[in-house]
Amino acid sequence: MQAFVKTRRAPGGEIQTVPDPRPADDEVLLEVRAASICGTDVHIWDWNPWAEARVKRLPMILGHEVTGEVVEVGKRVKRVAVGDHVSAETHVTDGTCYLCRTGRMHICENVQVLGVDRNGIFAERAVIPEVNAWKNDPGLDYALASIQEPLGSAVHAVLPEENIEDLAGKSVLVTGCGPIGLLAIAVVRTFGARTVVATEVNPVRAELAQRMGADLVLDPTVEPDRLTARIRERTEEQGVDVALEMSGHPGSLRTVFDALSPGGRVSLLGLFSREVPLNFDDAVIFRAARVYGIFGRRLFETWYTVKGLLASAAFREKMAQIITHRVPISELGRAMELIESMQAAKVSLTPRW
């Protein structure tokens, strides 16, 4: 079959003909119907320092966000059948470590991520464990279905534990409006947030943030000294109850805490790729802040929440707007450029080789 393979510890990737994968006893084989590109894919494509440190084995097929049709199942597979329309949970877990055994499978000690630690899905076909195959409603659009995984990340950033404060009636700040930030805006709106403020420098994304439901979108480079004050004005001078840091920008980390109401909560998802200094006394301690590191998404609670969100036509319409480009997978390099040049929000890949 055709696949996009990373062959060398250097930028780029190449289309190769590779042997068709076969499902093990507890795996299923998918024919890929849609894929999409995550920031992680861009890092690996570009082979930045994070990728150099993180990726161990090459050659490796790239990509992880995917929807497919099941075309073969291993002999111990029970719930998934040939013909099912599935999306992939992209973190393969061991199921037996301390974390898996205590309801925290998403941070499994031995997690293997598709397209990072094992072969990914930018290919004609791919195998994934049965447990990672999430069955979609038959009528769900392939491209939308493939974005459920980052939507799950957005849900997880919004609700990093099952039992966290209610969003309903709360004010929320989202710093950074990449795809997950945009999805998070739509999510908090759906969950009843009272006020949603976002920050974003890119006008394409700022415009999308408003369509997702942000009440106010601020460019943090315009009047930076007034940034916190403007967020506070919009929240009756109380500051925000919840802040979602999605930019990985050190300045935004400061904004997040400056704008936070005492007792407020912060979710950190954007990677900073360096040490960041923080005045923990004022930012965290006197403010009685709560800070959550966001990695992956709670399995599989977030998938059920995502399913609930996608049951609404209005939500699906919002989500579709985030897919700014649809590109044949054979033009992956061009798709990467669209993202890096900040023209695109989410790029969906169609299975044309």
Next chain:
Amino acid sequence: MQAFVKTRRAPGGEIQTVPDPRPADDEVLLEVRAASICGTDVHIWDWNPWAEARVKRLPMILGHEVTGEVVEVGKRVKRVAVGDHVSAETHVTDGTCYLCRTGRMHICENVQVLGVDRNGIFAERAVIPEVNAWKNDPGLDYALASIQEPLGSAVHAVLPEENIEDLAGKSVLVTGCGPIGLLAIAVVRTFGARTVVATEVNPVRAELAQRMGADLVLDPTVEPDRLTARIRERTEEQGVDVALEMSGHPGSLRTVFDALSPGGRVSLLGLFSREVPLNFDDAVIFRAARVYGIFGRRLFETWYTVKGLLASAAFREKMAQIITHRVPISELGRAMELIESMQAAKVSLTPRW
């Protein structure tokens, strides 16, 4: 001033001229702009056995749901000013008991309810403690503002603790579509519920339930043997994650547990006024159910949530539909009849004497 007073331990009430109330140091005096009728008011009007047992002191001015304009404040009042547009939290608490001191003021050991334990607000003017005066946005419709208190009860039934399971993506059953049941449907919709099923015998209310956002409204008297099966069909045979019992009907209590998914949660708000037999083994224990008794509303978290809900024009429109009748307060007897004859959902009282 004019006021509707309960003078005898018997059905009814009468308009009397009573002395104008004066605010104590920590109280505020309101001029009533709108009031509304709660089921509790009907019980006291009818003087049913609950009222006979519960109400201690007569004569007493009736009513508790109210919006007014502040016309005088006590000398220690700090946050509320003359001219403010306020609604009343109707439970007056002592602030110093074990429950008040541990974040559970809504079940204060010495709670006094307006129109039940002390003079109420079906009058031209009323005094309430400053802490019970909730400041509304100036432009909020008086009638809607007076329904914030039962909306808070609906919010509390939906979210009986700050940290409870997320509604987002969940399936919810509401048994009984009186005003609080109707409000609860609108609330769970706003919080992202995936599927909402309601039961109701009264066609006026069943129709309103659909307008509030119920996906399916079932008459429990039609094919009662199929009731649970139909709820399960609508929830992919998993049953509902959350059930809100708002009817006080013993049959509904059974429905609630029969339709509940294992691990699901039940909020009980409707009063049964008698012992109800239950097979706790199957209903609660093997099902690993969680059951919450709902009384009042968490103070003042629910009011902030309500404020957030009312920030949305769509939500305000839904809520306005629940007010099926507006009646001059001088015709309180007629208003009571509208409710008892099941023609009305919520009746709003206008200050015409």
Next chain:
Amino acid sequence: MQAFVKTRRAPGGEIQTVPDPRPADDEVLLEVRAASICGTDVHIWDWNPWAEARVKRLPMILGHEVTGEVVEVGKRVKRVAVGDHVSAETHVTDGTCYLCRTGRMHICENVQVLGVDRNGIFAERAVIPEVNAWKNDPGLDYALASIQEPLGSAVHAVLPEENIEDLAGKSVLVTGCGPIGLLAIAVVRTFGARTVVATEVNPVRAELAQRMGADLVLDPTVEPDRLTARIRERTEEQGVDVALEMSGHPGSLRTVFDALSPGGRVSLLGLFSREVPLNFDDAVIFRAARVYGIFGRRLFETWYTVKGLLASAAFREKMAQIITHRVPISELGRAMELIESMQAAKVSLTPRW
């Protein structure tokens, strides 16, 4: 091998020679080192109505609480090795249903319980899935290790969710001092409860309840009218914050709610085997009570908690006192009698055939 087998849908059981079991790919084979008897085993031995309704397939090897040494492992087994000292989590789950996928594996839709739905462990050897094999510290006493499973049930009754109210400083009522009730008393003491009151009719168990740390043990048949009053006196008239119903006695259900502080929490574990009438208005709604049905134990959080408890020598000593009798497994009938005649708390079975 030798095994105690239920062959007929009638009281009793018999020793038979059966083929040695062989582990499947994901299973391990244990040589039984100690077993213990649960109330469920007694019901099946006696073949009461619950057993008649619940048990489907016979013949079946009885028993589920067990410690053993691993003597063979299936070829896909990774974490457990020959020679390991393990106890069994006795609920075999499917791992893929809605409940397993949302952190509620203990109420798996397709749960199979050892000795109830599939062959148990009153035998020389037994197979269990690898995931159900909990590795003990090598030095842990076999008999104690086999009681970890009911200790996990006690922990789960005390803490039915990860995030529930703290026990520290709270007052607790335990109604019914069978083995799980006794364990629960020891557990709440360890977790910092301020006051622990228990009810029990059997003097042997009442004495043990005190040794476990109860401050006051009341016989509910002595001055029953004063029972609630005495509990309230011992809790500064506030009532108990948490009540654990372990008796399955309808009268105790009433006691539990009468003695509960407003806003308090009830865990129901004892089975009533019939409908029980309750005044939900006073018991649950006005009291703002929270009620949890307790089934099994959260997997595997409770096992880690149990491990932590058993790290304390003082706790192990308490626990050892609950094992009032050690009986060769070949005398299972006599062991059953010891329990039914209320002479025993926990009976440990030694592997002598």
Next chain:
Amino acid sequence: MQAFVKTRRAPGGEIQTVPDPRPADDEVLLEVRAASICGTDVHIWDWNPWAEARVKRLPMILGHEVTGEVVEVGKRVKRVAVGDHVSAETHVTDGTCYLCRTGRMHICENVQVLGVDRNGIFAERAVIPEVNAWKNDPGLDYALASIQEPLGSAVHAVLPEENIEDLAGKSVLVTGCGPIGLLAIAVVRTFGARTVVATEVNPVRAELAQRMGADLVLDPTVEPDRLTARIRERTEEQGVDVALEMSGHPGSLRTVFDALSPGGRVSLLGLFSREVPLNFDDAVIFRAARVYGIFGRRLFETWYTVKGLLASAAFREKMAQIITHRVPISELGRAMELIESMQAAKVSLTPRW
């Protein structure tokens, strides 16, 4: 009366004769029976940069940790009576702000701290609001009773929300064994922690840490490169589930995250008094850490927990060991030196002028 007064924005303080305070309507007047010294008092005594920035009004009577006998009550005081033995909650709150109204009174927007924002209690007599007067059991030792306030801070660091993970069976790291760190060790032990590791440079405090129940106390300056490895060894290579940072040392902040299990929780109480750089990617995000800023103590839940802890003679004995010195209040300067020279853990002040 005699009082220790800060008169100038400079180090030190002086005994002065000041007018006797009189209770307002909602206040009570105490005769001081015991006081104790908090780190904050030392900062104000030394007049460090934090004090210079924080303290607004002088002259001011110093001190906040106190036990006294009520000798006069204001006319609206209801629950506290002359002769009562009370300790002071030292944060005076407004009761009406957003935070007070949403169960977060301990971070009241307008909080006034005794001895920081208003007159304190290093005096013969002091007035506090009734609501701040916590009634002790009559027999409780005065010196112990005065340490309830920092014990409440320790409880709050251990349990920063009502609904947080259970300590039972968990491993805990405490960095910094000042009085609150020492109290925290005793608290987590009481709540059932499996393993408790502490770090401390001062041998007096390290010795006390062991007496409080630490399994292992490490000097972070000895083999600093091996510090994290040693903590991991002691926790079966999983790292700690919960870490309490009590030192305010930047190096300890790093230790806390390095030693933390994925999904673990950190409470930050020690003040750093400067910006601290942190690699948030590795420390917080990939680790899915949760971080809580700890300020004050939840009111009044922590006081009830403290009351529960003090009900145990064993706990009171541990606590008494933390009071390493008892000094007449007239020798306050000497008491300050004992703390600054690291000879003392907690210094109790007796009312000798």
